[in-house]
Amino acid sequence: MATHKIGIIMNGVTGRMGTNQHLIRSIVAIRSEGGVKLANGDVLYPDPILVGRNEAKLQALADAHGIERIGTDLEAALADDHNVIYFDSQTTVRRAEGIKQAIAAGKHIYCEKPTATSVEGSLELARLAQEAGVKNGVVQDKLFLPGLLKLKRLIDSGYFGEILSVKLDFGYWVFEGDWQEGQRPSWNYREEDGGGIIVDMFAHWRYVIDNLFGEIKSLTCLGATHINSRVDENGETYKATADDAAYAIFELQNGAVIQANSSWVTRVDRDDLLTIQVDGKLGSAVAGLRDCKTQHRVQTPRPTWNPDIPNPFDFQEQWEQVPENETYDNGFKIQWELFLKHIHQDDAFPWDLLEGAKGTQLSDLGLEAWHGRKWVDVPELNL
Numbered sequence: 001m002a003t004h005k006i007g008i009i010m011n012g013v014t015g016r017m018g019t020n021q022h023l024i025r026s027i028v029a030i031r032s033e034g035g036v037k038l039a040n041g042d043v044l045y046p047d048p049i050l051v052g053r054n055e056a057k058l059q060a061l062a063d064a065h066g067i068e069r070i071g072t073d074l075e076a077a078l079a080d081d082h083n084v085i086y087f088d089s090q091t092t093v094r095r096a097e098g099i100k101q102a103i104a105a106g107k108h109i110y111c112e113k114p115t116a117t118s119v120e121g122s123l124e125l126a127r128l129a130q131e132a133g134v135k136n137g138v139v140q141d142k143l144f145l146p147g148l149l150k151l152k153r154l155i156d157s158g159y160f161g162e163i164l165s166v167k168l169d170f171g172y173w174v175f176e177g178d179w180q181e182g183q184r185p186s187w188n189y190r191e192e193d194g195g196g197i198i199v200d201m202f203a204h205w206r207y208v209i210d211n212l213f214g215e216i217k218s219l220t221c222l223g224a225t226h227i228n229s230r231v232d233e234n235g236e237t238y239k240a241t242a243d244d245a246a247y248a249i250f251e252l253q254n255g256a257v258i259q260a261n262s263s264w265v266t267r268v269d270r271d272d273l274l275t276i277q278v279d280g281k282l283g284s285a286v287a288g289l290r291d292c293k294t295q296h297r298v299q300t301p302r303p304t305w306n307p308d309i310p311n312p313f314d315f316q317e318q319w320e321q322v323p324e325n326e327t328y329d330n331g332f333k334i335q336w337e338l339f340l341k342h343i344h345q346d347d348a349f350p351w352d353l354l355e356g357a358k359g360t361q362l363s364d365l366g367l368e369a370w371h372g373r374k375w376v377d378v379p380e381l382n383l
């Protein structure tokens, strides 16, 4: 039984995703469980170095979570052979530069989505990684949400029969920052800083649709900047130049139609911040982040349209919960564990930089459809 320490450069770890999901819920959680246990009894133990601009912030984060190594010099961290993985959760516009440096230094790459700000930029990263022979992976956390795992279980069981349509509703109200602090970083609302809900969320919708529902044939999208002035982290008013809502339709190769609403300017009256309703010939289901409920054809009531009487149905009661049947861990952590095993013993890890580039392709096409007021086809993407 050996313990294999894996040196990981974590860049952008002082940010919202870096701190909460990648450091605390993934790397720190794995370390506190004693590492990732392999079938032969060996253990993979992540040994991160937190890298960034602000030494005091990095030190405070390291002290709070028992991390031994920090640094403000990325080149020095890349030059150290102990570090075999470069992880990047910086703001999107900074990602490509960091990844290119890391590939040149021979590091394996793991990073947040979107991998770059254009499909060309994302494909370039995938190509460079392939040419350098480094392993690579991109966060696709939504695939590991309990609600989506239950939905996938239904799809794989044949529950739906033919899937006819899907309604994907994502969003919540992000405060404008004037009378209540915004709960997302202000760069999200500035196009020039890599912001915008299409760039952000289509990266997710691509792998969710590809993995659950099938290949996308074409799409149309209407973006909007509903709120055009917000207040930033320093109390300064700024012009919101990026889209804060997107209304899209995806047509799949298999004929299914997906309507996808993504919005930071909507108040929630749904079961969850993300709900995915799937209507199949044999049954329907609605998945949220953790839960998934079903209504089979034999349990489908017969509503009749009659506004002259009070509604006799409690529609919410007509659905049945899909049982847990397993315990669900944090999705970011699961993917980290799989990536560490991929690095150490070559276990399969299909969510690579090419898959990440497909996400950027979809957001580029969404923007093209919106600005051109048209339907666009989604061509196959290859290296």
Ligand SMILES: NC(=O)c1ccc[n+]([C@@H]2O[C@H](COP(=O)([O-])OP(=O)(O)OC[C@H]3O[C@@H](n4cnc5c(N)ncnc54)[C@H](O)[C@@H]3O)[C@@H](O)[C@H]2O)c1
Pocket (backbone or CB within 6 Å): 011, 012, 013, 014, 015, 016, 017, 018, 052, 053, 089, 090, 091, 092, 094, 112, 113, 114, 139, 141, 185, 200
């Ligand atoms: N997988 C998901 O569900 C999910 C959710 C939200 C965001 N994200 C992605 O994660 C990334 C980070 O988002 P966030 O919300 O954590 O942002 P954030 O603004 O909270 O964090 C950004 C990080 O980048 C660093 N950074 C910014 N400018 C820098 C500079 N000039 N030099 C060096 N470092 C710099 C910051 O210090 C911070 O550590 C984005 O690419 C975003 O698209 C993914």
